Amino acid sequence: MVSRDFLKMGRVFYIYSFFLIFFHFGDIFCDRRLMVNLYSVEENKLLKATRAKRSLDGERYCTRNGCCDSRNDDCSLFYFGKNTTCYCDAFCDQAPLGHVDCCPDFWITCTGQNLVESSTTSPPSTGTSDKMGCYKDGSYYEDKSIRKENCNYCYCSQNKFICTNHTCLIQPELIHFINTGDYGWKADNYSQFWGMTLREGFEYRLGTKPPTPSLLSMNEMTHRVSPDEEFPQFFISSYKWPDYIHRPLDQKNCAASWAFSTASVAADRVAIHSQGHHTLNLSPQDLISCNVHNQYGCRGGHIDGAWWFLRKRGLVSHQCYPYEMDENNVYRTCNISSFTDKHGKSHATEPCPNRLEDSNYLYQCSPPYRIPSNEREIMMELMENGPVQAIMTVHEDFFLYKSGIYKYTGTREKKSETHSVKIVGWGALRRPIYQKFWIVANSWGTKWGENGYFRIVRGENECGIERLIIGAWCHITG
Incomplete structure (x- = not known):
């Protein structure tokens, strides 16, 4: 027969576990804290504060639900591609490279930027030619990586960079x-x-x-x-x-x-x-x-x-x-x-x-x-x-x-x-x-x-x- 002391200890452990889980998940989801454990080691290096790297794809999120001016945490959707949340508010485009949490079609739908394909060079012949990725300016970038060129973001997809087309404040040609x-x-x-x-x-x-x-x-x-x-x-x-x-x-x-x-x-x-x-x-x-x-x-x-x-x-x-x-x-x-x-x-x-x-x-x-x-x-x-x-x-x-x-x-x-x-x-x-x-x-x-x-x-x-x-x-x- 189970003693009363043992039952009390069981209840205490159950309550402690419940609160531990509650506060743990509360900390994850409040203030745009994203679940960083879903990302690779390379991606986690880019994490800063509460903003994490997001990949781009052709899925329509903002197109279906519209866009918001300035920052609006309610202007968000569940991003199935990463099992997390993405945003369609103007604030999401203010973060530096590697901390983008915009929805995949944010740049096209919310900022009116057409994604322009830039020419790429195949990876160097060092045994990596069969890998998906992009080669530019002497550097090789893995598939789905993001780089910033002046004021524009470029996304590597199937050996090609797809870039936003903002007019930059500094224009070398000008x-x-x-x-x-x-x-x-x-x-x-x-x-x-x-x-x-x-x-x-x-x-x-x-x-x-x-x-x-x-x-x-x-x-x-x-x-x-x-x-x-x-x-x-x-x-x-x-x-x-x-x-x-x-x-x-x-x-x-x-x-x-x-x-x-x-x-x-x-x-x-x-x-x-x-x-x-x-x-x-x-x-x-x-x-x-x-x-x-x-x-x-x-x-x-x-x-x-x-x-x-x-x-x-x-x-x-x-x-x-x-x-x-x-x-x-x-x-x-x-x-x-x-x-x-x-x-x-x-x-x-x-x-x-x-x-x-x-x-x-x-x-x-x-x-x-x-x-x-x-x-x-x-x-x-x-x-x-x-x-x-x-x-x-x-x-x-x-x-x-x-x-x-x-x-x-x-x-x-x-x-x-x-x-x-x-x-x-x-x-x-x-x-x-x-x-x-x-x-x-x-x-x-x-x-x-x-x-x-x-x-x-x-x-x-x-x-x-x-x-x-x-x-x-x-x-x-x-």
């Missing part, structure tokens, strides 16, 4: 076209852009919304420059105001040029108009995280809204509220609050997010004003009051700019988007022909272009850069 042509500027291959699609470049590296009708109808503040006024052939703000002009920052893959250009122009003008009493750079992160009324942070914004925020609320320094952005473009909530006194001066009510910085002083500017779209008026404004903000149209070749005087080459890709920048000066070259240019600060870091700057044709409204010029008075005492 670089060659520019550098062998007579365009007055040179192009380069930037590692920070390699692997990105052109669509991602427009989506993540720009971010200024087209100017609204009310912004374009803003009254112009004219200097009424005399026809006899003589300007120097070369002028750059940092020569006239040493230590007052701030170098370009890098917005990275955050579509917030609206915030970076506004903060940089305001910082320069605060330093100039206060006669050097305040020379700190201002925080674009303050605008991105805290200026949320009709603004979209790293997904774009309006420069008039940014200047309104600068007038009403003000910005802390870049040291107080440094720029932070992770690889997933996660939105960061505002870490600075303030109140306005009876004189209209804003005061921060919280310490700096950077605890090593003591000053949480809020810098404010007057309402912005528009400078006429006239070359000489812009030059006078620059020389008297400091750098100005401009909105320009960006084409696919601009991402590749390395040096020289930029002018759109009229390449085949007609897509373009708006971008805001800071004009800091001008100049002219007399050889081989006389050519005038603006000197402009971008927000893609100092490794892009001419140490973060670029020159662009002056006096011809190239890429619309002279269409809308903005300045502000930022006088701050002691």
Whole structure:
């Protein structure tokens, strides 16, 4: 006869086993955790966090069930080919090589990319010729393996690579076209852009919304420059105001040029108009995280809204509220609050997010004003009051700019988007022909272009850069 103690021990073991199985499978299936034990040793090496390699085939998943924008974990189906789950949401195409969990027909159905067969070479004659696989660029790839070529994924199937057909941000043939042509500027291959699609470049590296009708109808503040006024052939703000002009920052893959250009122009003008009493750079992160009324942070914004925020609320320094952005473009909530006194001066009510910085002083500017779209008026404004903000149209070749005087080459890709920048000066070259240019600060870091700057044709409204010029008075005492 079985003792009671033995029965109790049996029940305890049964309950323990039940909970062990429950939590084990809960851990497998939650948060897109995929069952990695279904894969080979080679495939498991590619696993990172919760994303696993997926093979492509001709099965129709997204075609039958539709696609979802951005990330949607419910937009999934059971993938019988791998006995697991695959997805039809846009998020599944964001992972690097080897972590693709898209459904097999995602690229065709959801992104409209036709799979193009590229020519392949048979495997080398080393006894592996009877194996299924692909041979390319001196390397042999096993059947069903995936490789990434710039911004496109290639899948090896029955001795042929099948590749997606995205237009890449870095296009070697376009670089060659520019550098062998007579365009007055040179192009380069930037590692920070390699692997990105052109669509991602427009989506993540720009971010200024087209100017609204009310912004374009803003009254112009004219200097009424005399026809006899003589300007120097070369002028750059940092020569006239040493230590007052701030170098370009890098917005990275955050579509917030609206915030970076506004903060940089305001910082320069605060330093100039206060006669050097305040020379700190201002925080674009303050605008991105805290200026949320009709603004979209790293997904774009309006420069008039940014200047309104600068007038009403003000910005802390870049040291107080440094720029932070992770690889997933996660939105960061505002870490600075303030109140306005009876004189209209804003005061921060919280310490700096950077605890090593003591000053949480809020810098404010007057309402912005528009400078006429006239070359000489812009030059006078620059020389008297400091750098100005401009909105320009960006084409696919601009991402590749390395040096020289930029002018759109009229390449085949007609897509373009708006971008805001800071004009800091001008100049002219007399050889081989006389050519005038603006000197402009971008927000893609100092490794892009001419140490973060670029020159662009002056006096011809190239890429619309002279269409809308903005300045502000930022006088701050002691």
